[in-house]
Amino acid sequence: MICSERTKFKLCSFVMLFSILFCRSLFADPPPPSPQTSQTCVQDNSGINDDPTKLRDCFLLSTRECEAEEPFVFCASRELEYWNGLMAQDLVRLMQMGAEYDQDTPYEYSFSQSVLASQTAWETYRDAQCHMVMKSMFGGSGEGPEQVRCLLETTVDRVIALRKMK
Amino acid sequence: MQAWSNPVSGTSPSDYAALKRCTEEAIENKRDISVCKSTVASSCEDTLIEADDVKRRFDCARVEEYAWTRLALVYSSQVTPDNVKQSDFSEEEFLAELEQRHADTRENCFQQPIGAEVALVDCLIDRRIDEVKWLQSYLDIEMAE
Numbered sequence: 001m002i003c004s005e006r007t008k009f010k011l012c013s014f015v016m017l018f019s020i021l022f023c024r025s026l027f028a029d030p031p032p033p034s035p036q037t038s039q040t041c042v043q044d045n046s047g048i049n050d051d052p053t054k055l056r057d058c059f060l061l062s063t064r065e066c067e068a069e070e071p072f073v074f075c076a077s078r079e080l081e082y083w084n085g086l087m088a089q090d091l092v093r094l095m096q097m098g099a100e101y102d103q104d105t106p107y108e109y110s111f112s113q114s115v116l117a118s119q120t121a122w123e124t125y126r127d128a129q130c131h132m133v134m135k136s137m138f139g140g141s142g143e144g145p146e147q148v149r150c151l152l153e154t155t156v157d158r159v160i161a162l163r164k165m166k
Numbered sequence: 167m168q169a170w171s172n173p174v175s176g177t178s179p180s181d182y183a184a185l186k187r188c189t190e191e192a193i194e195n196k197r198d199i200s201v202c203k204s205t206v207a208s209s210c211e212d213t214l215i216e217a218d219d220v221k222r223r224f225d226c227a228r229v230e231e232y233a234w235t236r237l238a239l240v241y242s243s244q245v246t247p248d249n250v251k252q253s254d255f256s257e258e259e260f261l262a263e264l265e266q267r268h269a270d271t272r273e274n275c276f277q278q279p280i281g282a283e284v285a286l287v288d289c290l291i292d293r294r295i296d297e298v299k300w301l302q303s304y305l306d307i308e309m310a311e
């Protein structure tokens with residue numbers, strides 16, 4: 001009987017320990033989410049026949065999901081990093097598209113040079129625009145979040161503009 | 167969260183020119199381009215002396231990060247399909263690796279805890295430097311070991 005009680009106790013302890021460890025592993029500091037929702041949305045709207053303007057629907061999707069756990073600026077910055085990467089990849093694709101034509105063209109007149117010039121001008125616009133948006137908060141706590149939101153929004157629009165070129 | 171309160175974006179043409187000059191000199195002298203890290207940030211910090219230390223370091227790190235991002239973009243504009251073919255990669259493989267590098271950057275750099283924003287931007291800068299080095303390998307520019 002004692003032996004049986006001991007066995008039950010051991011079994012019960014084991015089950016409890018396992019449950020605690022299992023629950024801990026479920027709730028122990030999960031890795032921060034990558035912008036998966038925005039990424040999936042972009043992939044779903046990146047077919048050859050898809051309208052690039054549909055990418056607007058992907059804007060802030062991951063940030064909205066993430067900000068339940070983390071501050072908006074951190075979440076939006078991570079999503080911004082995703083869109084910045086996407087923009088860089090689209091720029092490379094675009095420049096490679098013109099590479100064959102560029103073979104016989106002096107560099108300063110090349111297609112890739114025109115893409116770079118356009119990108120430089122866009123960056124100047126983006127920075128001025130988002131600085132204005134930030135300043136419209138007149139020193140309030142919304143300055144940072146509004147500026148990151150603006151950077152994200154203008155970058156999404158830039159990706160759409162680049163995709164319209166293809 | 168102090169540092170996030172007023173992020174700076176973009177890089178001036180002179181910041182970019184200084185970084186470009188530094189990397190070109192490093193390549194010429196067969197040195198690792200990592201020696202150019204902080205070229206932009208240190209001159210920026212001299213101009214923002216009125217800001218508090220954390221904010222100054224964060225803002226200037228972001229300006230530096232944008233300059234490296236621009237440099238990576240300029241390098242990638244010079245990688246032609248011929249360069250890629252010579253390296254036994256298809257154009258799609260090249261673009262897939264570029265995409266993977268960006269995904270790795272997000273996974274690695276955004277692991278920083280809240281409050282460690284300067285470290286986060288520093289991580290982004292290191293990843294951009296790696297990207298420039300990777301692009302350089304396609305352009306057959308000799309680099310220091």
